[in-house]
Amino acid sequence: GIPQVAILTKIDEACSEVKSDIRKTCTNGYLKEQVEQFNQLLGIPLNCIFLVKNYHSESFVKQDVDTLILCALRKIIDYGEDFLSDV
DSSP states (O other), X not given: OOOOOEEEOOHHXXXXXXXXXXXXXXXXXXXXXXXXXXXXXXXXXXXXXEXXXXXXXXXSOOHHHHHHHHHHHHHHHHHHHHHHHHO
């Protein structure tokens, strides 16, 4: 079937540790727990659930925030290309 992905946003609001240092996204226990719960709830594979921080009040872009967003986008494009090449 068509690949499904999920993007969990506002991770900085969900976790104060990540708010102070966005680079702790992948090692944060609370966010990992949230991803696992989302996986169990909807059945979307763990590697298809992406964590990103929204730009909503920043005046300038930040490389660490962009990295999360662009990595998620790259994987989504890869999944789409893989699906289309199998059709």
